[in-house]
Amino acid sequence: MVDVLVVGAGPAGLAAAAVLAALGAGEVEVLDREPRAGGTPRHCHHGGFGPLGLEGPGFAERWVRTAERSGAALRTGVTVTDWAGPLTLDTTSPHGLERITARAVVLATGARERPRAARLVPGTRPAGVLTTGELLRAVHVHRQHVGTRAVVVGAESVGFAALDALRLAGVDVAALVTEHPRHQTSPARALDARLRRGVPLLTGATVADILGRGRVSGVRLTHRDGRTAHVPCDTVVFTGDFVPEHELARRGGLLLDPGTKGPATDGAFRTDRRGVFAVGNLLHAVEPARAVAREGAAAGAAVRRYLAEGDWPSASASVPLRVAAPLAWIAPNLVTPDEPLPYGGRFALRTAEFVGRAPLVITQDGRTLHHARLPRPPVPNRPFHIGGDWAARVRADGGPVRIAFG
Numbered sequence: 001m002v003d004v005l006v007v008g009a010g011p012a013g014l015a016a017a018a019v020l021a022a023l024g025a026g027e028v029e030v031l032d033r034e035p036r037a038g039g040t041p042r043h044c045h046h047g048g049f050g051p052l053g054l055e056g057p058g059f060a061e062r063w064v065r066t067a068e069r070s071g072a073a074l075r076t077g078v079t080v081t082d083w084a085g086p087l088t089l090d091t092t093s094p095h096g097l098e099r100i101t102a103r104a105v106v107l108a109t110g111a112r113e114r115p116r117a118a119r120l121v122p123g124t125r126p127a128g129v130l131t132t133g134e135l136l137r138a139v140h141v142h143r144q145h146v147g148t149r150a151v152v153v154g155a156e157s158v159g160f161a162a163l164d165a166l167r168l169a170g171v172d173v174a175a176l177v178t179e180h181p182r183h184q185t186s187p188a189r190a191l192d193a194r195l196r197r198g199v200p201l202l203t204g205a206t207v208a209d210i211l212g213r214g215r216v217s218g219v220r221l222t223h224r225d226g227r228t229a230h231v232p233c234d235t236v237v238f239t240g241d242f243v244p245e246h247e248l249a250r251r252g253g254l255l256l257d258p259g260t261k262g263p264a265t266d267g268a269f270r271t272d273r274r275g276v277f278a279v280g281n282l283l284h285a286v287e288p289a290r291a292v293a294r295e296g297a298a299a300g301a302a303v304r305r306y307l308a309e310g311d312w313p314s315a316s317a318s319v320p321l322r323v324a325a326p327l328a329w330i331a332p333n334l335v336t337p338d339e340p341l342p343y344g345g346r347f348a349l350r351t352a353e354f355v356g357r358a359p360l361v362i363t364q365d366g367r368t369l370h371h372a373r374l375p376r377p378p379v380p381n382r383p384f385h386i387g388g389d390w391a392a393r394v395r396a397d398g399g400p401v402r403i404a405f406g
């Protein structure tokens with residue numbers, strides 16, 4: 001038995017564990033299936049992590065040290081495979097099977113990119129098709145040969161991160177392809193890719209066919225206006241399009257939010273199971289690592305409060321938040337009236353399409369809780385945030401809260 005079991009040693013889990021151990025929560029154990037703690041940033045050998053612009057591995061190492069110094073126990077090479085009770089988890093590792101019960105469980109299992117099969121891309125099934133995560137591992141961890149000429153699918157920040165890894169691996173990039181009318185990263189980054197590296201950005205285009213037997217020989221692109229183009233390449237990298245790593249939450253029967261597909265949580269990171277919390281990109285794939293670590297620290301404080309006071313809302317006390325297309329999701333996605341607002345007093349949202357500066361309208365049973373234009377037009381594949389004052393006007397006895405562009 002431990003006091004808190006944290007599943008996932010990425011920035012979210014490590015920050016939560018560090019705060020819990022520092023606040024005297026008792027025995028705090030963090031498990032990760034990878035051979036080393038640190039999460040996704042360990043594989044991201046590019047700058048842009050945190051205020052110091054650290055590279056991912058340096059950022060990860062700082063959080064590993066912080067958690068260890070605070071007194072949390074980190075165990076790696078341990079995969080949590082299932083639940084054996086409401087607060088009991090089964091694990092497997094090279095040392096065998098183990099069953100661990102905790103007073104509180106924190107799920108911080110992160111997110112992953114959807115692979116080619118899940119994106120329903122037609123064509124043959126040759127070698128040479130990767131996600132960014134697989135590419136980063138191949139280049140930075142296993143130092144494998146990747147290919148010679150690649151097409152990168154997706155033009156959000158992660159797609160541009162893939163360009164760095166491909167360049168390091170000596171792979172030419174034939175094109176960056178996005179279905180959207182423009183890229184979804186900073187203008188400076190997009191300009192750098194086009195002018196300095198000479199990578200063309202093909203907008204309004206989708207991969208209609210992957211060609212090749214044995215190894216990729218090219219892709220056929222379809223433009224929104226019906227034109228098609230054949231681009232020869234031996235590597236295709238599918239980037240972005242993240243889904244939460246939610247298998248454990250699903251296996252445990254936790255309520256999932258239909259938008260994020262991660263566990264439904266309120267502002268205090270509480271799921272619908274007493275004593276089970278969730279945090280990080282499992283809730284909102286994906287936010288920058290620094291924001292996730294800050295959120296992890298806030299979750300640690302929320303878990304500590306629960307251990308001291310034992311408060312947990314009943315299922316009927318929390319009101320679900322539901323988004324209307326083209327909004328994709330909101331997190332947190334439950335409001336427990338008279339309870340604390342989410343960390344930082346704000347909600348994260350995601351749009352699936354460019355929508356300009358349309359006003360955001362929040363209603364409950366036809367009653368307007370919020371109606372305001374966003375300060376900047378939201379961009380697909382990037383989170384945007386709104387304040388949470390309106391949440392105080394949500395009625396516990398009302399229907400779901402609806403969030404839509406007006």
Ligand SMILES: Cc1cc2nc3c(=O)[nH]c(=O)nc-3n(C[C@H](O)[C@H](O)[C@H](O)COP(=O)(O)OP(=O)(O)OC[C@H]3O[C@@H](n4cnc5c(N)ncnc54)[C@H](O)[C@@H]3O)c2cc1C
Binds near residue numbers: 034282
């Ligand atoms: C390609 C790429 C580039 C990025 N670039 C940047 C950037 O430049 N700047 C920036 O700020 N952010 C960047 N990010 C985002 C950043 O990496 C994430 O926001 C951050 O890592 C999320 O932290 P997390 O703790 O929620 O999840 P993760 O870091 O993904 O950690 C989750 C951990 O849970 C473990 N786990 C999952 N399931 C189990 C299980 N069943 N049992 C045991 N362990 C389990 C995993 O092994 C993993 O270590 C990038 C992400 C990607 C993919």
